[in-house]
Amino acid sequence: MRKKSRYIAAFMILMILLGAALAANVCIGSVSVPVSQVWDILMGEQADEVYRNIVMQIRLPRALGGAAMGGALALSGYLLQTFFHNPIASPFTLGISSGAKMVVALAMVAALGSSLQVSSWGLIAAAFAGAMICMGFVILMSRFVEQMSMLIVSGVMIGYICSAVTDFVVTFADDSDIVNLHNWSMGSFSGITWDNVAVIWIVIFTASVCVFLMSKPISAYQMGEAYAKNMGLNIPLFRVLLVLLSSILSACVAAFAGPVSFVGIAVPHLTKRLFGTAKPILMIPACFLGGASFCLGCDLLARSLFAPTELSISTVTAVFGAPVVIVIMLKGKRERTES
């Protein structure tokens, strides 16, 4: 019973955080919009046109998109950690984000060259292809390297290679779109349109519901493959689903926001601490909520700290996320030496 009230309290905290982050993201910025005005705008009442434009055209889509993508990143990280039984696996450390980014950059530059517009779905498809390429490579590596730390090292290296290719492409891409492309390739939630938001939510929401439906098999998988198999889990099918879902989630983020580091590691870890359990049925919704609030908070800092200059989102997430990774590694080492 004590556990149950802890879970409820933890969910309340996450909901409040998310609500506060959403409100703050809509209200705060180079022009602050009073909360009462925001309310009026959302309710469709009479309001200042300037405010209406800022809220409806810029801040609200950005906040909604950012929230979904933050949730997706955290969830994707959680799935990869489960899959590889490694607490510091994430779309970023395994190079999956960078792979997605590379293919998206190539697609964009190709489209610019032939002056075509890439649709939201096209972006996601490109990112998914890139994510799958890197994922395939990492899984292949995991068959050869025994040590989990080596897997992460190889993932980081793949990430660097993909980033190098992306930089190369971006540097030599011509004309004015280069500014946009440059922003995106550094990681940013800016410039998200309502059209993007709709696609982002459809994809991420569907994938997340699928993940939630898999919470029972995930709990079996946490006991290790041999026992999971004995419990009646179809391991090959399960692994394929896990890989697909985590790739879709991280690809969707990479397509619209570029690389966002550390959310995938830090948020699942902090959420587990908050709940005091790793049960998938709780962790899946909790990671999503946590990731959404974490990313909104970081985005707020990214665009308001040195306004009007905007920091890349990764700069801020790294400041908060990297220390968490260090703590996890130190703790892991201590536990290994104990046993």
Add this chain to the structure above:
Amino acid sequence: MEEFYFYTKGLTVGYHGVPLIKEVELRLKRGEILTLIGPNGAGKTTILKSMIRQLEPLGGVVYLDGQNVQKISGKDLARKLSVVLTNRVHPEMMTCKDVVATGRYPYTGKFGVLSKEDHRIVDESMRLVHIQELGPRDFSRISDGQKQRVMLARALCQKPELIVLDEPTSFLDIRYKLEFLSILQNLSRTKNLSVLMSLHELDLAGRISDKIACIHGDCVERFGTPEEIFTKGYIPQLYQMTAGSYDELTGNLELPPAEGKPEVFVIGGAGSGTAVYRRLQRSGIPFATGVLWQNDLDYPSAKALAAEVVEEKAFSRIRPEKLQRAKELVDGCREVICTLGEELEGGLGTELKELAEYAGLQGKLKTYV
């Protein structure tokens, strides 16, 4: 024909298409305990894994309750068969009770939420293995032996008809080894649970098993009751023992004897001599001993450790020629240790008393009582 619950037909097992053990024919009835023994690396784990569908067999079929195990659905198999493996599990932030509760997996609904009944079965399994007090503790912070018992409770709450255990007693101390196996024995008797396991402890295997299979080379070398397996001289051959000795009847295990002509003679018996034999072996001093009856408690260790044992048939008087042989050995030794006291006064001890006095006259006698 007898009804077997779990059996194999021409099972061939191995890795990557390379057969390791061929034509495995094991048969297990309901409520029976079958133990696999054999040297390290013989393939006990490989056989177990192939029988429980963790490893694809290279040939042959495994039948469970009349069905080919390859054709049973994962869920149905999970309700009949549970396992305790040597794989270490590292579940994150789970209490011992959480780990035990994962055994209910094949019975819970779409989201794996435990019902009242599930909770009752989890508690019952934990009580059965005596780990109630571990319930709220973090699984990653208990000892290996405790983990092993938690995994047994987990397997039991899966409510299986057959439980398969790979070297389950490895991390357990002597108390829990016996407790663990007696739980299995009870369940096999009262709940008709069938047990298939591998063990390293031959003495325990001989006591608990209804059937034993010996894995050696590329086949199951012997399969039968413990009496059929533990025949004289078989175990050293099975394990290709190069040093020391093993007594099949008593399970007495001894290091190799000291080499050379006996320097010390021990007059012992009724269990008083064994400690002295082992002390001499540790110091590397070759010794002779006698006269021992073949039914004496000290006889197995004397046979294993002494350079020469002067022995007499069980329940008979010591014959003069045996006493004479003992005296000759005493002549050749620099010291005689007698571990007998009052026993010498019993009716059959007369000759031993004479032997001790003979040694005393030579000034070689030391008495340890």
